[in-house]
Amino acid sequence: MIALKIILIILAVIIVLFLLSLFIYFFNLDMKFAAAMTPVMNKYYDWQKRRREKRKKE
Secondary structure: OHHHHHHHHHHHHHHHHHHHHHHHHHOOHHHHHHHHHHHHHHHHHHHHHHHHHHHHHO
16 A cells, blocks of 8 residues: 555656656746856856956966
8 A cells, every 4th residue: 555655656756747847848948047047157257267367366
């Protein structure tokens, strides 16, 4: 009885993850997230670049 519950829970988790991956694929959410993160990542990169140049001068 407990084994059946565990199998059903695992099966439900796999189905939910599969449906979530289809949702992400259908709406192209991974690339939309990447596009939204570009300004943040550029700001971080520029900050690191300034920090490296400052250390190099010292």
